[in-house]
Every structure is written in C-alpha cells, then in structure tokens.
Amino acid sequence: MTFASFTDTATVANAITRLAALAPLTEDDRRALGEAANMAAAFAPQSEIVSEGAPLPDKKILLSGWAYRMRQMIDGRRQILGLLMPGDLLGNCAHRDPVSATAIIAVTQVRLCTVPSLGSEALREAYAMSGALDEIALLRQIARLGRLSAYERMIDLLLEIRERSALANLLEGERFALPLTQEMLADLLGLTTVHVNRTIQTLRQNEVLLLRRGYARLSNVEGLMRLVDYRPAPLEVAPQPEREPRA
Amino acid sequence: MTFASFTDTATVANAITRLAALAPLTEDDRRALGEAANMAAAFAPQSEIVSEGAPLPDKKILLSGWAYRMRQMIDGRRQILGLLMPGDLLGNCAHRDPVSATAIIAVTQVRLCTVPSLGSEALREAYAMSGALDEIALLRQIARLGRLSAYERMIDLLLEIRERSALANLLEGERFALPLTQEMLADLLGLTTVHVNRTIQTLRQNEVLLLRRGYARLSNVEGLMRLVDYRPAPLEVAPQPEREPRA
DNA sequence: CGGCCGTTTGATGGAACTCAATCTACGTGG
DNA sequence: CCACGTAGATTGAGTTCCATCAAACGGCCG
Numbered sequence: 001m002t003f004a005s006f007t008d009t010a011t012v013a014n015a016i017t018r019l020a021a022l023a024p025l026t027e028d029d030r031r032a033l034g035e036a037a038n039m040a041a042a043f044a045p046q047s048e049i050v051s052e053g054a055p056l057p058d059k060k061i062l063l064s065g066w067a068y069r070m071r072q073m074i075d076g077r078r079q080i081l082g083l084l085m086p087g088d089l090l091g092n093c094a095h096r097d098p099v100s101a102t103a104i105i106a107v108t109q110v111r112l113c114t115v116p117s118l119g120s121e122a123l124r125e126a127y128a129m130s131g132a133l134d135e136i137a138l139l140r141q142i143a144r145l146g147r148l149s150a151y152e153r154m155i156d157l158l159l160e161i162r163e164r165s166a167l168a169n170l171l172e173g174e175r176f177a178l179p180l181t182q183e184m185l186a187d188l189l190g191l192t193t194v195h196v197n198r199t200i201q202t203l204r205q206n207e208v209l210l211l212r213r214g215y216a217r218l219s220n221v222e223g224l225m226r227l228v229d230y231r232p233a234p235l236e237v238a239p240q241p242e243r244e245p246r247a
Numbered sequence: 248m249t250f251a252s253f254t255d256t257a258t259v260a261n262a263i264t265r266l267a268a269l270a271p272l273t274e275d276d277r278r279a280l281g282e283a284a285n286m287a288a289a290f291a292p293q294s295e296i297v298s299e300g301a302p303l304p305d306k307k308i309l310l311s312g313w314a315y316r317m318r319q320m321i322d323g324r325r326q327i328l329g330l331l332m333p334g335d336l337l338g339n340c341a342h343r344d345p346v347s348a349t350a351i352i353a354v355t356q357v358r359l360c361t362v363p364s365l366g367s368e369a370l371r372e373a374y375a376m377s378g379a380l381d382e383i384a385l386l387r388q389i390a391r392l393g394r395l396s397a398y399e400r401m402i403d404l405l406l407e408i409r410e411r412s413a414l415a416n417l418l419e420g421e422r423f424a425l426p427l428t429q430e431m432l433a434d435l436l437g438l439t440t441v442h443v444n445r446t447i448q449t450l451r452q453n454e455v456l457l458l459r460r461g462y463a464r465l466s467n468v469e470g471l472m473r474l475v476d477y478r479p480a481p482l483e484v485a486p487q488p489e490r491e492p493r494a
Numbered sequence: 495c496g497g498c499c500g501t502t503t504g505a506t507g508g509a510a511c512t513c514a515a516t517c518t519a520c521g522t523g524g
Numbered sequence: 525c526c527a528c529g530t531a532g533a534t535t536g537a538g539t540t541c542c543a544t545c546a547a548a549c550g551g552c553c554g
Contacts, residue, residue, distance in 0.1 A: 053481070069386075071386065071390045073390075073394065073476040074476050075476070077394045078394070079389060079390040079393040079394045081386050081389050081390065082389075098379065099481050101379075101382065101383050101386055101481075102386060132345065132348075135348065135382070135385070136348050138382070138385040138386070138389065139316075139318065139328050139348055139349060139385070141389050142326060142328050142329075142385065142388050142389055142392060143318045143320075143326040143328065145389060145392035145393045145437065146326040146392045146434075146436075146437030147320065147324045147325070147326045147437060149541080149542095150541080150542070181499090181500065181501090182500070182501065182502095183500075187393075189393075190392065190393030190394060191542075191543090192542075192543055192544080193500085193501085194502085194503090194542090194543075194544080194545095195541090195542055195543070197501065197502060197503090198502090198503090198542090201502085229320040229321050229322070234300070234346050234348075396509075396510095397509075397510070428531085428532065428533090429532075429533065429534095430531095430532075438510075438511090439510075439511060439512080440532090440533085441510090441511075441512080441513095441534085441535090442509090442510055442511070444533065444534060444535090445510090445534090445535090447533095448534085
C-alpha cells in the first residue's frame, strides 16, 4: 500500500479545532486563521519541508496532512523524533537566529500557512500550549523508547496518535487515520520493519488493533492505557461533536 | 561509592558563565543574578525538587549541583528523561496554569534561585536559547535510545555531558564531573545496571573512558564524535579561560 | 503485463536482560 | 577502633527479545 495517494480528509477546520481546544479563540482569530489558510503552501508526500540546519521559517500552522521530524545518521540509520499532525505548530522558537535542529518531512500531502499576526492574546496562548504539548510528546517518546517493549511501544504510540487525532476532531467514532508505512513506524519506534510487522500481527491476533487501508481502530482503549501506563496530556479537553464513522 | 557526599565544585560563577554563553549579559544582569543567587534554596541529594503534576514554580536557575527529570511507571520501571546541570533553567513555560510534566529529582546537593526580573533583554534571550538547547537535548536523547547500541549510547551521552560541562566552564582540562551511579546511567540510557557496568568495562578496555570517584575523562573525543555521529549544539561557543585540572 | 513499493514469512544469530551471588567502599554505632 | 550494615560495583550462567538475512507475496500504477 502506498500513501502517496493517501486522501487526507482533514480540512482547515480540523486544524482550527485543535487550536481552539488549546485556547479560547475569538471570532476575529478564526477569521484571521481562515484568511491565512488561503495563502497556504502545499508540499508533496515525501518532500522535505525543512532541512536540518536550515534557517527556521516563521511560525507556521500545519493545516492538513502529516509530517515527521527526523534525524539521519551518516551510516543510514534513521530515527523519527516526532509526528506533526493537523493543527500542530512549527517553528516554536523565541530566540533570534533560529536553526532547525531536525529535518521535517511530509508523510502525506501537506498544507502549511503562516500564523496570522500574533497580536491576538488567544493565539499566543495557543502557541504556548502547543509548545508544551510538543514537549510532552518528546518526553513520551523518550520513555517509550527507553522502557517499553516493542508490543508496548506500538500500543503507546497508537494511543498517542488517537489522543492527538481526537484533539483535532479527527476521531471518526473509534477510527482514526494512520498514514504511516511499517517502515516509518519502525523508524519511529526504534525497531526494524520486520519486527514492526510481527508486532502488528500479534496485536491483531489479540484483537487489540484493526488496521486497514491507512486507518486504525483500537479496542479496549481503557485496558490498553492501563497496560502501558499511558497518561493523557493534562488538558481539559472540551468535548467535540462526534463525527459519523464512514467505514 | 555514594554521591550523597559528592562535593560539588561548581559555583554560581559556573551557572552565570553558561548564561553568558547564551546571550551577552550586561553588568546589571550579572549583578541581578548574583543577588538572586543569595536567595537560593537548597535541596538535599535524592530529594524531589518538583513532583510530576505539581504546579510549576516560577522560572528558576540551577545554580549548582545536578538533577534529572524522570518518569516512573506503576510497575517500577523508571526512565530518566534528561539531566539538569549548573546554569540550566527550569520552568520554561509560557502558558498559564502550567503543570510539571515530569518529576525533578536532585542528584547531588542542589541550589536553585528564581530568575531575576525578566525585564532584561539579554536574560530573556538567554532563556529562549536555553529552551532551544533543552529541546535539542530531548531530541538527542530520542535518537540515542532509538538507534544507538549500548556502547554507542554511553559514548553519545558522555559526549553530551562533556559538551554541556564545557558550556558552564566545568571542563577541567579534559576531565569533568559525573556524579551519576550506574543505576542512574541505566535509567538514562534505557539499559540495565548490569549491562551499563559491562559497557563501561569495555570502554575502559578500549581506553576510551577513564572513570574514577565521580569524574570522567574521554580519550580521542574527535574519533568518538565520528563514531556516534555526534553533532554539537549549534552555538558559537565563546572560548572560555581554561581552568587548571586539579588531580 | 511487469515492476515497484510495501508487507509478510522463515531461519538464524546476537545484544541485552534476568537472576543470583560476590565484592568493595564507606558510614555508623557499639 | 573494629564489627556491621548498606549502597554501589562487579561477575557468571542462562534466557529472551529483537535484529539480520533472505525470499516470497500482494496490490497498485504505468
């Protein structure tokens, strides 16, 4: 299965939903975001959005699509450091002369726009919250790689993706998009593709995971959270209107 | 060897040296820092400076001593997420109602003080730079755990500690303090203490590492950096007056 | 139809873990 | 001042999880 043709169902609305969950946006904010979105730049799947060591661009919003931050060693070993999903913010850096510490690569087709004037209090607040969530994701990734088995790592990662999808109202019932190849999952989890494949099969046998055509569904989320000691990010998540699953 | 009695040779000057390397401090800044340091709070070795989920205190400077950020699972597995060394800043968080995502534990005796009024441009700049370096350290830790062998992880970590020591002028010749037990190293590197011990012995046999009484010395730093593809943090490090090694 | 990307399967090896015991340095109290 | 307790370091034997190597399979697109 290739994801070059992955049809991203996320819209600008999803990105804005996420920001609104981080700080109470005013109507003005939403309008400004909508206008900024009209100036969005598009990136093809697999393209390099930012290079390692390149000067960091302005603060940007990921309007739709997925990307990842990656580090590659000279001998070819790759480690994916973190995922970027709709509504995530890039270039969160307050000091002058900022340089990107990592490359950023598009997974699917990606649309990016510049954050509108940061004059708005709520937008600045959302930006700060987003930075805090970014840090939590990095910390989680460290604990995942350092102390979980392959089986647990996979569950922990899927729980995180599910949680972040929910934040942007991208949970359709209990199903969510997972446009990652097993190779990307391996680079994310510090495993080989072969072992990722075997781990997924075990998850399927245990009826924990349904994985099909770029979508995933977890069973018994509560139990899984207990299994890997998963702690949701400390956010009073406003309940979102639930979208109908479309099979 | 216990580090409860570890004599920390770092002084307030080391912490200030680090900040000065991040942004050009004025004389006023230095004076304010010196005064703030007089109001420092002390923490005993092994004590919990901040609890996970506790409300985050004000922005603080670690004046002297070492600490670490940690996450513990219910079944007892521990992962050290990162180290805090003299001159490091805590509570780098711009949004309201911040809660610590991790516990912070003192390794040695620790002294902390509140950052003086952030009115100063240079201090704000130093704070931002420090945040960027924190992120780089987290990213490095992820790549370390995900893609390096035990042997490489140990080298990579020691190179990072050496680099950070240098930033606070805590490199004495080629020697630097390493007040960590093998158990802490294990929790930091995602290994067991037994394996850390064996890895250290291999490093000693290869004449890469000298480790004695809480101090470390690396040989052939250039070669080690190449071996693990170590990339120093992008900082134009102002050369510091070198301190005489004393031992 | 053929090639390619991604997935799946099998066989084998090795890096790191587990369990268990011993050793060493140091601080403490008798 | 020595006996003891404890934290940390070290060593050995056996095991397991995950990597490696190699090949085959499946769907999609040209």
